Amino acid sequence: MRRLDQLLANLGYCSRREARAWIEASHVTVGGAVAEDYGQKARPADVRVDGEPLDHPDGLLLLVHKPAGLVCSHDEREGPNVYSLLPPRWRQRNPQVTSIGRLDKDTTGLLLLTDQTALVHRLTSPKHKVPKVYRATVDRELTPDLIPLFASGALQLDGEKEPCRPAGLKITTPREAELTLTEGKYHQVRRMFAAAGRTVLTLHRARFGELELGELPTGQWRELPLDFFAPDRAD
Ligand code: URA
Numbered sequence: 121m122r123r124l125d126q127l128l129a130n131l132g133y134c135s136r137r138e139a140r141a142w143i144e145a146s147h148v149t150v151g152g153a154v155a156e157d158y159g160q161k162a163r164p165a166d167v168r169v170d171g172e173p174l175d176h177p178d179g180l181l182l183l184v185h186k187p188a189g190l191v192c193s194h195d196e197r198e199g200p201n202v203y204s205l206l207p208p209r210w211r212q213r214n215p216q217v218t219s220i221g222r223l224d225k226d227t228t229g230l231l232l233l234t235d236q237t238a239l240v241h242r243l244t245s246p247k248h249k250v251p252k253v254y255r256a257t258v259d260r261e262l263t264p265d266l267i268p269l270f271a272s273g274a275l276q277l278d279g280e281k282e283p284c285r286p287a288g289l290k291i292t293t294p295r296e297a298e299l300t301l302t303e304g305k306y307h308q309v310r311r312m313f314a315a316a317g318r319t320v321l322t323l324h325r326a327r328f329g330e331l332e333l334g335e336l337p338t339g340q341w342r343e344l345p346l347d348f349f350a351p352d353r354a355d
Pocket residue numbers: 222223224225227306307308309310311323
């Protein structure tokens with residue numbers, strides 16, 4: 121059960137003050153009866169605003185095809201962000217919709233967004249070893265000696281305490297490769313290739329665990345069930 125004014129504000133409908141005004145103006149019903157008191161507690165599933173059920177009252181989990189040029193930070197000073205792809209109401213939710221891990225501004229591909237704070241912590245924890253597959257193009261020819269280097273579990277990046285976990289490198293063309301990581305250090309793919317004397321020119325995340333983008337166009341998202349990563353389903 122949640123307080124009505126808080127519920128509407130947290131789901132991004134309006135401010136708490138505006139929610140109180142809406143409730144007083146009879147826009148909100150609970151179980152079919154007009155709500156009289158903004159402090160009233162209700163089950164989200166019983167609430168209607170102007171006759172409409174609430175917008176994703178239990179939470180959001182989205183798979184986004186991230187375009188280049190958008191950051192994952194909410195800080196407007198860092199430039200346009202991936203949240204600008206979402207409907208305005210979803211951008212006003214509290215807890216905030218945020219990315220599960222980050223992709224760099226210039227990286228494209230599969231990004232997960234959610235308002236489920238515990239899920240963000242779980243999936244970004246070092247304990248969580250879900251494989252993520254990146255496709256990179258680089259400036260110089262990729263040679264087979266990089267395969268054991270990346271697989272060694274001994275590649276040390278500047279400023280990191282621990283070496284990189286063993287990573288799978290598949291060279292697909294002379295300057296293109298697929299790299300599978302089970303961790304997410306800052307700028308990890310770019311730094312791993314840099315440690316091997318290559319500069320990453322383009323980077324795309326193709327997979328996150330079992331998830332792939334499929335036909336999802338750039339800039340679009342699709343919803344995942346909230347229990348998609350429930351421990352018995354995905355770990
Ligand atoms: N590694 C990077 O270097 N950049 C990303 O965006 C993701 C992984």
